[in-house]
Amino acid sequence: xxxxxxxxxPADSVAIATAAKQLCEGSLVAFPTETVYGLGADATNGExxxxxxxxxxxPQFNPLIVHVKDTAAAExxxxxxxxxxxxxDAFWPGPLTLVLPxxxxxxxxxxxxxxxxxxxxxxxxxxxxxxxxxxxxxVAAPSANMAGCISPTAAGHVVFSLPGxxxxxxxxxxxxxxxxxxxxxxxVDLSAAAPILLRPGGITTEDIEAVIGPLAQPxxxxxxxxKSPGMQDRHYAPVLPIRxxxxxxxxxxxxxxxxxxxxxxxxxxxxxxxxxxxxANLFSMIRTLDGLPFEAIAxxxxxxxxxxxxxxxxxxxxxxxxxxxxxxxxx
Ligand code: AMP
Ligand code: MG
Numbered sequence: 001x002x003x004x005x006x007x008x009x010p011a012d013s014v015a016i017a018t019a020a021k022q023l024c025e026g027s028l029v030a031f032p033t034e035t036v037y038g039l040g041a042d043a044t045n046g047e048x049x050x051x052x053x054x055x056x057x058x059p060q061f062n063p064l065i066v067h068v069k070d071t072a073a074a075e076x077x078x079x080x081x082x083x084x085x086x087x088x089d090a091f092w093p094g095p096l097t098l099v100l101p102x103x104x105x106x107x108x109x110x111x112x113x114x115x116x117x118x119x120x121x122x123x124x125x126x127x128x129x130x131x132x133x134x135x136x137x138x139v140a141a142p143s144a145n146m147a148g149c150i151s152p153t154a155a156g157h158v159v160f161s162l163p164g165x166x167x168x169x170x171x172x173x174x175x176x177x178x179x180x181x182x183x184x185x186x187x188v189d190l191s192a193a194a195p196i197l198l199r200p201g202g203i204t205t206e207d208i209e210a211v212i213g214p215l216a217q218p219x220x221x222x223x224x225x226x227k228s229p230g231m232q233d234r235h236y237a238p239v240l241p242i243r244x245x246x247x248x249x250x251x252x253x254x255x256x257x258x259x260x261x262x263x264x265x266x267x268x269x270x271x272x273x274x275x276x277x278x279x280a281n282l283f284s285m286i287r288t289l290d291g292l293p294f295e296a297i298a299x300x301x302x303x304x305x306x307x308x309x310x311x312x313x314x315x316x317x318x319x320x321x322x323x324x325x326x327x328x329x330x331x
Pocket of ligand 2: 142143151
């Protein structure tokens with residue numbers, strides 16, 4: 001990695017306003033929350049969200065947590081139920097993330113990696129609060145570190161862990177001092193019949209159970225209770241079969257192109273072969289084609305480098321036949 005010259009700026013009102021402007025213009029900004037420092041992107045801008053995955057060099061599209069300024073903004077982004085309201089009243093702003101059905105279509109599907117659910121949180125850190133109020137948009141923000149490294153709990157850690165602004169990293173790092181909680185938020189999935197603890201974190205299980213009763217615990221892979229959403233079958237899987245490395249559409253197939261060599265009439269992940277643009281389009285284009293009267297979706301080869309690795313990981317999993325696919329069940 002080249003030397004990171006991203007400015008670390010004390011988070012006064014001027015710096016926060018500058019950061020908000022950068023976010024709204026599509027740049028990434030690292031900012032403090034009470035849990036860890038986050039790498040923020042405008043959640044409604046698919047290409048900015050794609051740049052988060054690229055900067056972190058995540059090999060997969062794990063869903064990201066969307067940060068909003070208050071419960072009202074969270075209720076505009078995701079569908080709340082009574083349990084969600086109780087938890088929001090008890091613990092927000094604070095280190096608790098709720099997974100709920102998606103509501104706001106402006107939020108990029110890449111944020112939730114194609115899932116029908118959205119993870120939302122109202123952070124309590126005053127800098128995060130002011131930044132979210134200034135931007136007026138939901139901000140997707142995973143921890144501001146390279147995939148596989150430990151989460152940053154001070155502004156200086158971010159510089160060591162991420163590329164600089166000139167090589168795809170954040171345009172600036174807001175310095176709000178050390179994080180007071182220092183571990184990630186607790187993630188509770190409220191999108192199924194019973195609440196499930198997806199990740200232990202800053203709010204204890206006991207405190208949550210005191211408000212809403214028992215939580216189902218995460219358990220072994222392939223069990224009924226999902227552990228990590230990226231690995232689960234409940235991750236959005238197209239109904240239509242997917243054929244990879246296609247060069248043209250066979251009869252009955254929809255065609256998803258990539259780059260300038262794709263046929264002119266194909267839906268194209270990116271005409272200019274830009275992997276960020278392709279990542280931003282991936283889930284919404286597959287959903288569109290999946291809803292049309294075709295028998296299969298043929299997808300052109302996407303280069304297996306940078307964000308292309310995460311795109312191919314997702315495509316390969318989507319291409320695996322699932323015995324429980326709706327088409328098999330209904331036929
Ligand atoms: P991080 O990237 O460190 O901020 O972690 C985000 C956490 O939230 C991960 O554990 C994700 O699996 C979880 N998460 C985010 N969105 C969802 C979702 N829609 N469904 C389930 N878990 C989610
Ligand atoms: Mg993380």
